[in-house]
Amino acid sequence: MQPSMLAHGGKDAPRNSLSSSSSSSSFKTASSSTSLGDAVGRMGMLLETEALQTLFQDVEPTNEPVVPKQPGVLQIQYSKAFDYVMGLYRTMSAKFSGLGSPSSARWFLLTAFVLYQCNGHYTGWKDRRDIVLESARLLNSTRENFLVEWGTKKEDCAGNDASLENLMPLVENWLPAEAELKGPTGSFSDWRAVRWELNAVKCFNLNNHKNFQVWHHRKELLLEALARTDSPSRTSDLASLGLFDQYLMEHHDIHFRDIDERSLCNEVLSIDHKNYHVWLHRSWFVHAFYFLVQPPSWTALLNSYAASTGQREKSTAPLRQFVVQEKWEEYCLETNIPPCGLKDELGYTALLIRDDNLNNSAWCHRFYLFEHDLIGVLLQTSSQHPPSDVDKALRELCLDEMHYALQWCVYEPCNESSFVHARGVANVHQSAALRLYLSRDATGAYHNCLSDKGPISSMEPLPSHYMCLRKKVPWDVFLATFSLMQQQLCVLRENVAPRAEELRSRASVTDNATVRMLHSCRSQFLLDNVYQVYAALYHGLFGLLEQLWCCYFTEAERRRVNEVLPPEKYAEGAEAAVGVIKTQPLEDCVRFFLEHEVQAMEVARRLVVEDSIRSKYWKNEIKIVMHRDYI
Numbered sequence: 001m002q003p004s005m006l007a008h009g010g011k012d013a014p015r016n017s018l019s020s021s022s023s024s025s026s027f028k029t030a031s032s033s034t035s036l037g038d039a040v041g042r043m044g045m046l047l048e049t050e051a052l053q054t055l056f057q058d059v060e061p062t063n064e065p066v067v068p069k070q071p072g073v074l075q076i077q078y079s080k081a082f083d084y085v086m087g088l089y090r091t092m093s094a095k096f097s098g099l100g101s102p103s104s105a106r107w108f109l110l111t112a113f114v115l116y117q118c119n120g121h122y123t124g125w126k127d128r129r130d131i132v133l134e135s136a137r138l139l140n141s142t143r144e145n146f147l148v149e150w151g152t153k154k155e156d157c158a159g160n161d162a163s164l165e166n167l168m169p170l171v172e173n174w175l176p177a178e179a180e181l182k183g184p185t186g187s188f189s190d191w192r193a194v195r196w197e198l199n200a201v202k203c204f205n206l207n208n209h210k211n212f213q214v215w216h217h218r219k220e221l222l223l224e225a226l227a228r229t230d231s232p233s234r235t236s237d238l239a240s241l242g243l244f245d246q247y248l249m250e251h252h253d254i255h256f257r258d259i260d261e262r263s264l265c266n267e268v269l270s271i272d273h274k275n276y277h278v279w280l281h282r283s284w285f286v287h288a289f290y291f292l293v294q295p296p297s298w299t300a301l302l303n304s305y306a307a308s309t310g311q312r313e314k315s316t317a318p319l320r321q322f323v324v325q326e327k328w329e330e331y332c333l334e335t336n337i338p339p340c341g342l343k344d345e346l347g348y349t350a351l352l353i354r355d356d357n358l359n360n361s362a363w364c365h366r367f368y369l370f371e372h373d374l375i376g377v378l379l380q381t382s383s384q385h386p387p388s389d390v391d392k393a394l395r396e397l398c399l400d401e402m403h404y405a406l407q408w409c410v411y412e413p414c415n416e417s418s419f420v421h422a423r424g425v426a427n428v429h430q431s432a433a434l435r436l437y438l439s440r441d442a443t444g445a446y447h448n449c450l451s452d453k454g455p456i457s458s459m460e461p462l463p464s465h466y467m468c469l470r471k472k473v474p475w476d477v478f479l480a481t482f483s484l485m486q487q488q489l490c491v492l493r494e495n496v497a498p499r500a501e502e503l504r505s506r507a508s509v510t511d512n513a514t515v516r517m518l519h520s521c522r523s524q525f526l527l528d529n530v531y532q533v534y535a536a537l538y539h540g541l542f543g544l545l546e547q548l549w550c551c552y553f554t555e556a557e558r559r560r561v562n563e564v565l566p567p568e569k570y571a572e573g574a575e576a577a578v579g580v581i582k583t584q585p586l587e588d589c590v591r592f593f594l595e596h597e598v599q600a601m602e603v604a605r606r607l608v609v610e611d612s613i614r615s616k617y618w619k620n621e622i623k624i625v626m627h628r629d630y631i
Contacts, residue, residue, distance in 0.1 A: 328408075366421070
């Protein structure tokens, strides 16, 4: 199973250079491209300072305030276009800026010109948003209102029909028509206003997608529209995509697809796979409209597993075994959960990971969906179902997801993202299984632990109900919660490590043909990271040790561990430590801990050499394990 050549994201589209004077022919070209939905053409209209001069003949720009010159401070040399636009903004904002202020079509148009010149202008975005979200101000800023304004000032500005004709493409693209803002009853519609603005400023997102403000603006618009949705019906309307789409059609005459931010996010992520702002916006959006990440119901999930019981129980092993898929790219898009909103979002991450399995952003988004929206929600809603069914379903879900990540580990053994994901899923299962067991306590003392978030080992401070678990949980039950992690460690040793070593041996060959072939699908950085499988082994072992030491052991077990294998014993080497463990009569939990501690020490020592850049880190890890400094 060899990886295909990786596709790299494209660069940002170059921004058009500013010009203080543009020809009418270029203006018409921009107009025609905008009519075809071209974002560059739509923004090109905002280059037209001649249009601004026509619009604001009666307005005198205000110069930037002069401050006393200070030594060493360089004065910024703004372009003429920037100075002119910002000068108009300073003049007009005195009257029109702020909530409750009057508005006009010219002021609304000016905000677009300001944002083109400085797309990170927070106040400019706020001024624009204040207009869109206030019905009276937006209705006073429509195309129809612009024509009224133009007619009243026509003589003062020496206007004529020709100048109006030249302005109309700008007006049609950057001002709404009244009909676009009104719902089926003829009254102002917040959702229609937001839809219009989202479409209008989309060109900013496509051309400046690394800018925080362009995404914040969209989020604030949608948040306000959601807040204004009728409270009594909001919960029921947002219960499913179909119900919310029906609500939008009945009350606002639009569809959900008209405000669905995922399409824009998809478009930008196809250009820039790891854009932080876009991933943040997408994650917020799918959780704001939570039917987009709604997990399957317990009924659907249990029925799905019941239908596949025969197939899954063919193996006599208690845990379904991992099998390497040699043609993994053909199967990696499959998601083994019943149809639901979350299945679609997980499928999207699988698509991006298939296109670029080094895309850590897609891996992070997928893990949050899995942990928070699938396992977390199912865990909190499991009380009405038989414990055995819940245990099996959660284990199968986690096993499927861990196997998904491990297939990518085999496919690309130098990719840290897939190793971290696999380990994270195993930790999620361990925490969920332990919480389920504790929640069934007859006294009800631990029932609330189902609402705890995240892996137990990451909780600071560690809640008391996760301490000294040896008094509450039998050893075989506690060990079973680590079944996925134990299988993962086995797969890393038996399947992934040989792949990594094979790659290492190929990378050591110096003939030009082999080097060219390797570099056609892997960077030198990846080739230098074949130790990732051993780092993953260590971190998996460390997680086992940390949980045992901090959560399961009492002081008696900790003392016994230190008596049998004091830290200084490791100076004699691994063989001496193993010999001591074999000859001592030990409880199962203590023996398990010491055997895995020796393994962790050996892997960490290996990494001091192989991961030489982080040798200090691995030496510190050796110190932590040797002295059992887990708390």
